[in-house]
Amino acid sequence: MKRISAIIRSNRLDEVKQCLIAVGVQGLTVTEVRGFGRQRGHTEMYRGSEYSVDFVPKILVTILASDDRVEAILEAIILGARTGKMGDGKIYVTPLEEVVRIRNGERGEAAI
């Protein structure tokens, strides 16, 4: 089992969701996050003074998946999130030890 975490542009969430549903993903969790990458944020002007937006608002999508589904999900996320410009985000995959469904106590892949 794997946990797939994708940091994407806030305005690509809808496309990413459509693509994930299209490859059969049953559920996902979305978190509003902030951060910066190599671009290091950007600056804006307010009443004649500059201010820097160091931590850019992003969306973190978390998906739990069995090992054989990972590749399809990664492709779906890329399809939905890519614009080709700086700031498209990142995906990272980590191993998952255990999953428990709270309602009925199911464990492992049955709980995904």
Next chain:
Amino acid sequence: MREQLVDCNPRRTLRVTAILITLAASCAFSHRSLAQEAKPDPAGIVTGDKNSVVDASGNPFVVAAPTDPNAPDYATAKKAYDEYQAATAKEPLATKLADSVGHLRIATNFGWTLNTGYLVLFMQAGFALLTCGLTRKKNAAHLMMLNFAAFVFALLAYYAIGYAFQFGAVAINAAPGNLGGIPTLNHFLLGNGSWGFLGGKGFFLSGPAYDAGSNALTLFEFVFMETAGYIIVGAVCERITFWGFVLAELFIGGILYPVFGCWVWGGGWMSQLGTTWNLGHGYVDFAGSTVVHAVGGFCAMALAVVLGPRLGKYDKNGKPRAFPAHNLVYVVTGTFILLFGWMGFNPGSTLGATDLRISVIAMNTNLAAVAGSAAAMILWYFIFGKPDVTMACNGMLAGLVAITAPCAFVSPTSAVIIGVLAGVLVCLGVLFFERVAKIDDPCGAISVHGLCGWLGAVSVGIFADGAYGSGWNGVGATSYLGHAGQGVTGLLHGDVRQFWMQLAGATLCAVWAFGATFVVFAIVNKFKSIRVSEEVEQEGLDVPEFGMSAYPEDALVTVD
């Protein structure tokens, strides 16, 4: 007793508490000594009779008996008087009807004055939204409380002493005829005749100020005072302690605002410089570019200097950092509420709907507002590449502040020009205070109200076209500059002396408001700092000062 008061008080004006006690005593005494003078009319049943009936040019229905047999026009005046007497003897019903018409005229003007006053009152809500939106989320409750407390405490001070200081002698030189004249407010505490410096009747709205006409004026004038009172919020917010702010409001409502207000609107010495020193129509400020806005703006400047900039506003090299507005929706909504309220502020300042100039005043006010906003948007676009929402709003307010003094005296085209000048001035002012003077003014109060207030009063001296204000401040009732009916006139229409008067008067206003506030609060600040601690400022003032944040759902609350 009253004589002694007049003699011994002038040199002790700063000792407010001592004065307060003596004033309370003087109220009690003044009742008895006024036996033969006009009586106040608290019920409003005798205010407005045939003496209040005038035609459209202000000529009275009642013809008064000529008093001076040596006057050059004595014969004509006597003839008019005799004819009037004969007519009243022949048509008693007409004079009786005139009593009703006079009462109705005053009633119409009461209704206008009070209702426009209510509009001005609503500006308080607009300003609360504007300033709250322009600052950071962590100080939103603090901003709301300042705006709220400004209203509460300044009004109490104005009720106790402010109104009497400002209008206690209004009947002497500036009787508001549209409201029945208020003949009972006729005593200067400092000065007399054309050289009045401080009004001296009507403390605690008692005695002569417990009068229907006087209270109509009080309502309309206290909401103006409140405007000066809340202006300072924009410059002192995010770092002033609550008690320091309350003290500032008491100072504005009780002393700072009423003193200058007396000089200009209460029949004081500045308004009379036309008759005493031949300076045009004396100092003219129709609805308060200086009396209200510049007083508030320069008072705000002094407080901002005493307080110093917010933590982190300037980096080590003195480069300003922006603290972006937390809610632009509030900013724009608040600005529109202010514009709406200004439809009371300026047209209402005629103190009467029977003065039909109100339509021109209302149009001028709107034109200056949009011209100011357009100028600010365009200028900002050319300097920084994008129009700034908050500066567009500041530009609109700048236009409004600047047109407040000249709104009755200028043409619509002049109003547009004044608006444009104000829109440009406010942008340059914001950049100047932020980058050069390094006086931290979160909402631009100094530039909007101080600088543009000054500009507004000077604009009267430049653009006034003479179409309105014949006989203003007792100058040129029959003819002025060789023309019958010529009113307040500016530089461009041939009255240079009016321009100098306006320039000097507006500058004096800035000096008074900044100077008096700075001296008082620099001393107060020496004894006890009016600024919150660093920790409080970093955390945001909401919880440390008031126990609650404006948006409490941001905090996770658990219940045992």
